[in-house]
Amino acid sequence: MSTSSKLLEPFKLGPITLPNRLVMAPLTRNRAVPPSMVPGPLAAEYYGQRASAGLLVTEASQVSQQGQGYQDTPGIYSRAQVEGWRKITDRVHERGGRIFIQIWHVGRVSHTSLQPNNGAPVAPSAVRAKGKTFVNNAFTDISEPRALELSEIPGIIDDFKRAAANALAAGFDGVEIHGANGYLLDQFAKDGANKRSDAYGGSIENRSRLMLEVAKAVATEAGTDRTGIRISPVTPANDVSDSNPQALFDHIVDGLSALKLVYLHVVEGATGGPRDFAPFDYASLRKRFAGAYIANNGYDFALADKVLREGAADLIAFGKPFISNPDLVERLKKGAALNEWDKATFYGGDAKGYTDYPSLQTAEAAQ
Template sequence: MSRLFETLHLGKLTLPNRLVMAPMTRSRARNGVQTPLAAEYYAQRAGAGLIITEGTQPCVIGQGYIDTPGLHTPEQVEAWRRVTDAVHEKQGRIFVQLMHSGRIGHPSLYPDGALPLAPSAIASGGQMYTGEGMLNHPTPREMDLDDIARAVEDHISATKYAMDAGFDGVELHAANGYLLHQFLADNTNQRTDAYGGSVDNRIRFAVEVAQAVSDTIGPERVGIRLSPANTSNGIKESDPAPLYESLIRALTPLNLAYVHLMEFGGRDITKMIRRQWPGVLILNPHATPEEGFVTPESAEAVLEEGLCDAVSIGSLWLANPDLPARIKADGPFNAPDPDTFYGGDHRGYTDYPALDD
């Protein structure tokens, strides 16, 4: 596993290894505010080369699920500061993922029962979990130009809050069917103005957000997550290869710290982005068919193949807070418990044992 433990320069950071903790929603915040348990959870995993937090809404209307954290109030900043302090005390590095959910939301989450926002008034066809049952996602309200400008400003404001909270940087979530991805995909974006229609128009919003956030804190503190051909949350991209080729071309002059690629489509798209993107590429590769998640062996393999500079891993980080030590020791690995992935208390969150336990 030698490649996994090589250092890597990412922006102004030097990562001690190439194992990245992938962003994973845990739904344990209260009223958008992280609890002290979150500080313990992330600090336990500070041995990662880089931690990327769970999706964090940059504004009230950007929330998509119950009990997810935000970064749009001073109280939320203070709670996240406890998290970043705990991670930094253990010499860790942590980026916050800013996730505006767009149409993946529900009026029950918003003041006065407002509708979620989206590039076009097209419902996802999905549902939102609540403690009282499942609720259908409604048809969202199509964003006008003022809404688009406000969404850019919301990302800027949340980015400033992220710096106040002590984060090392931010990752923009342009994947998995959320707002930035909804603008990219032709089935969710049927606008006829400058933000819809052609590929150049559909990538415009994501590029504007990336540019605005980079201008705010410097591109060396900014990453972006993409998932070409991902069908999550009702997304259908009719021709993803030219779409992402154009997006990468437009992002290249910004000199972002990294592109974080969730591999969903064929590996040909991964190889295309690897060839075209001149900076650091973090890859969340296809899970192994046998185990259903990324293994140390598959992580090492994509590094050896030269497909990426670092590998993001999800499930194994949940159950193995000391994952780098376990990989070096060739296991054993704790098995993650899906029943405790979302919501709840410390169980399945901070109580997975480390090797030295």
């Protein structure tokens, strides 16, 4: 691909000018240090290596211990975690990069061994997800959840708000709310997981309420021009579904646009799977949202360039290509081949498959 690619053009995202339109998607790597769940010692190098991306979005980071669903994922709720993340943002900024943190609460996609006092994971309703989580170095059945009491919901919102404040203290350029892939906010939104009959269940308006309240709280804390959100209207990830996803997400995106969030990050299709998994009009979301639209899932450079030229998106998020190609932007500029990723090292481990993928420069020096 030539340097005339639309992917290589700059883009103004709120107060930040991105040098290109490639976004590094959030990628869970399970390398935080237990029991503190502080980002691991190699994380600064990992993110620093990828600082040439237009925008880096970190791996999802839990807003509380209750929000953790997998072994060794980092948090953003303690002072030690803030200090750990500060080393990462400093490294990225030293290398000229821009970085948002993705904040999440996994809801029912967890295991009792990760929960405070080995309690049940929380969910909108006591509906167990068919799926696995990763604990004790193995994929394990998700635990039976309990339904959140109405009185507990303000505390969840406060946890997200506190995480946003901590993110700014850690030096992040902004915050991405994880509202996708079958985690807590997505669970509340979709009627396959939400069987409540109170103000947070039943109608589309009620099921959307928590996602919109969290978005408002985070944007109030971090600033609307430094707050984005990720959604996945039709993904089957973590056993979520909705009977009318188009109406649901049209409503949600209308609400998010009214809040003036800086971007909407959309997983188009099945996460990590087919883009045409289920019928859905993503153009409707694009038209409804006043801020930037980040498209994600299954993009190669040619499709990304086409979508950007057609105006169907402003930015394109790439996941696995960034894992194995720290200099993905440089490879695009030069039309160079990409390193293949090693799936066996995605989750947990050390430098192997994390910080040891060669850049073009190191590969050429070794020849």
